[in-house]
């Protein structure tokens with residue numbers, strides 16, 4: 001069991017990739033803290049985690065609100081006795097072509113996809129330093145090759161790589177920081193695009209299939225585990241070969 005005894009906090013753990021990360025961490029023996037904004041889906045993930053025989057905790061946490069993140073994480077750390085792994089997974093992906101993009105559209109994406117990572121990471125840092133823990137943030141292939149109609153999203157996903165690499169240097173003695181950069185993964189976020197453009201995606205995917213949430217969860221669990229104890233400041237490209245890093 002790769003994560004036995006670790007306490008893993010996942011943002012956006014309600015569904016999709018976040019839910020699979022929560023379940024895979026639980027299968028590897030971790031106690032899991034599921035956070036998000038969708039109460040019913042969060043409760044469902046929490047029940048699924050408990051069914052795997054580990055402890056599960058759940059808390060509403062809108063990552064765009066620093067005070068809420070700080071208070072929630074403080075409460076959770078009090079309940080669980082600490083945090084060993086933070087997975088910055090929550091994100092939004094909302095189309096807006098740059099010439100037409102309003103300041104409101106830009107700031108909405110930045111508030112979740114970048115400010116949210118700052119808010120939660122900053123609030124969790126004291127606990128992660130104490131546990132000598134690890135942070136894994138979900139970037140995207142779009143950070144590296146751009147994404148038409150999603151300049152705000154691509155900018156945020158690139159920024160969190162820079163953030164992780166800087167923190168890997170600033171806090172290298174106590175906390176590891178890595179990213180996983182998914183390609184196209186089958187979730188609620190992408191199901192319409194995949195249905196519409198499946199052949200176009202398949203033509204770009206040497207492995208011959210779109211990704212699944214477990215592909216990302218497996219990479220996250222590895223980075224969170226002690227097997228990755230010499231890995232920090234890195235990006236695992238998990239994209240079926242559509243981009244080689």
Ligand SMILES: NC(=O)c1ccc[n+]([C@@H]2O[C@H](COP(=O)([O-])OP(=O)(O)OC[C@H]3O[C@@H](n4cnc5c(N)ncnc54)[C@H](O)[C@@H]3O)[C@@H](O)[C@H]2O)c1
Pocket residue numbers: 011012013014015016017018035036037038061062063064088089090091092093112116138139140141181182183184185186187188189190
């Ligand atoms: N699906 C893909 O192809 C793909 C590709 C590259 C990167 N990613 C990234 O993977 C992560 C998970 O994506 P997914 O495909 O599972 O999408 P999803 O939409 O299924 O899940 C995103 C989760 O984030 C939560 N969330 C949104 N706003 C929030 C907020 N303000 N506070 C807290 N939680 C919030 C949602 O409730 C949801 O549970 C995202 O960061 C996404 O950008 C996904």
